[in-house]
Amino acid sequence: MTSGYQQYRDSAGTDALPTVTDPDKTYAAITRQDYLDYKENYGGFEDDLIDRAQNDTSLIDSARADSANAAGLMSGISDRNASRYGAALNPAQMQQRGRSLERANTLGGVQSINDARVAQREANTKQLSDLINIGQGVNRSSLSQMGSAAADATQRNNAFSQAKAASKANTYSTLGSLGSMAIMAFAF
Amino acid sequence: MGSGPKQTDYEASAAEKTSASVAMAEHKYFKEKYDPLLQKMRDASLQDKATDTLRGRANADTMQQLTKPSAQRAIRGADGGDMAQAYQAQLGIANTSGKNIQNTAQTNVLGTARGQAADAQTGMAKASRLATSEALTRAKNKQAVSQAKMSAAGQVAGSFLAQGMANKATTGTAHPEMPAGQKGPGAPVTKKGSFMSPVDEFGNKVSGFGNRLAASNFFGGT
Numbered sequence: 001m002t003s004g005y006q007q008y009r010d011s012a013g014t015d016a017l018p019t020v021t022d023p024d025k026t027y028a029a030i031t032r033q034d035y036l037d038y039k040e041n042y043g044g045f046e047d048d049l050i051d052r053a054q055n056d057t058s059l060i061d062s063a064r065a066d067s068a069n070a071a072g073l074m075s076g077i078s079d080r081n082a083s084r085y086g087a088a089l090n091p092a093q094m095q096q097r098g099r100s101l102e103r104a105n106t107l108g109g110v111q112s113i114n115d116a117r118v119a120q121r122e123a124n125t126k127q128l129s130d131l132i133n134i135g136q137g138v139n140r141s142s143l144s145q146m147g148s149a150a151a152d153a154t155q156r157n158n159a160f161s162q163a164k165a166a167s168k169a170n171t172y173s174t175l176g177s178l179g180s181m182a183i184m185a186f187a188f
Numbered sequence: 189m190g191s192g193p194k195q196t197d198y199e200a201s202a203a204e205k206t207s208a209s210v211a212m213a214e215h216k217y218f219k220e221k222y223d224p225l226l227q228k229m230r231d232a233s234l235q236d237k238a239t240d241t242l243r244g245r246a247n248a249d250t251m252q253q254l255t256k257p258s259a260q261r262a263i264r265g266a267d268g269g270d271m272a273q274a275y276q277a278q279l280g281i282a283n284t285s286g287k288n289i290q291n292t293a294q295t296n297v298l299g300t301a302r303g304q305a306a307d308a309q310t311g312m313a314k315a316s317r318l319a320t321s322e323a324l325t326r327a328k329n330k331q332a333v334s335q336a337k338m339s340a341a342g343q344v345a346g347s348f349l350a351q352g353m354a355n356k357a358t359t360g361t362a363h364p365e366m367p368a369g370q371k372g373p374g375a376p377v378t379k380k381g382s383f384m385s386p387v388d389e390f391g392n393k394v395s396g397f398g399n400r401l402a403a404s405n406f407f408g409g410t
Binding site for chain 2: 018019020024026037038041042046049062066067070071073074077078081082085087097100101103104105107108109111112116119120123127131137138160163170171178182
């Protein structure tokens with residue numbers, strides 16, 4: 001099935017219309033190949049999304065890293081500004097400024113990480129909801145497909161039973177007519 | 189009696205063939221042009237470019253707003269603390285916005301890809317339905333042929349029996365010769381046909397194809 005499809009895809013020109021000799025088989029080949037393509041191109045992507053929607057901590061990790069970076073960055077900026085204006089701080093002032101910077105940075109970090117936790121939960125929940133919605137669609141589609149296959153199978157079985165019954169009836173009818181003719185023949 | 193159905197009578201029309209060809213060509217076009225686009229979007233959604241851009245902007249905004257030179261603030265040493273809090277808050281907002289953009293892009297890609305897969309499944313269901321109706325038609329045809337054979341056998345057997353009965357029902361009057369030394373016609377004897385051979389009006393067995401055909405009155409008679 002796949003080989004016929006691949007043969008077409010390899011052989012068909014870009015402008016010429018391809019010749020489809022057996023639309024039924026081609027249809028089956030295309031749909032099968034589409035599904036295999038999906039599994040190959042998006043199967044891992046989907047698994048990764050589902051996993052990350054439940055376990056992602058990237059926002060919190062970034063907030064932690066930013067908090068650590070901010071301390072050094074702001075300390076440098078503060079030092080350069082003080083130097084620019086020629087501020088000569090005594091040790092007590094420097095200590096106080098350091099404490100002030102550290103306190104502000106810690107508070108900022110705590111708030112930032114807490115905000116990140118909330119944002120992370122929201123983002124993960126939304127992502128999971130979206131994925132569940134997609135999954136619902138997948139489930140609906142597959143159930144519908146299975147229902148269709150089941151209906152087809154039932155139809156086939158019913159048709160087979162009816163055919164068997166009709167065939168038996170036909171056989172008995174023929175035998176009956178033969179028998180009655182025989183009886184009439186030997187009655188003479 | 190006409191000849192049987194010909195396969196050529198059941199071939200697809202030109203419109204059906206063209207429709208199938210165009211559908212195949214469009215599918216090929218989609219696979220070549222649009223499918224790679226979705227894969228590109230998938231790859232792009234895995235890279236966190238939106239977050240990088242937003243963080244850059246957040247950083248620039250923070251610095252532009254809060255690094256205006258101020259001798260008083262520089263000497264007091266208070267600018268660093270305010271800036272640290274603002275910087276982290278802005279980057280946090282940028283991270284959150286970037287994450288939302290990335291997540292939305294990824295679910296969009298997955299939703300579209302899943303939609304394609306769903307279309308493929310629906311197509312497969314349709315294909316199996318076509319195959320089902322084809323199998324049913326084939327079974328019906330086989331059954332019809334089988335019934336026709338049985339009916340034909342029944343008809344032949346019935347005709348055979350009916351003809352046999354008709355043969356047995358035939359009677360003829362024979363006038364045998366008188367025994368030696370006696371004159372005149374003999375006493376008439378009624379003779380009955382057997383199952384396989386009828387008798388004519390004189391009680392003689394009808395034999396031979398031509399005579400049997402004439403006796404059967406198949407082509408009508410006088």
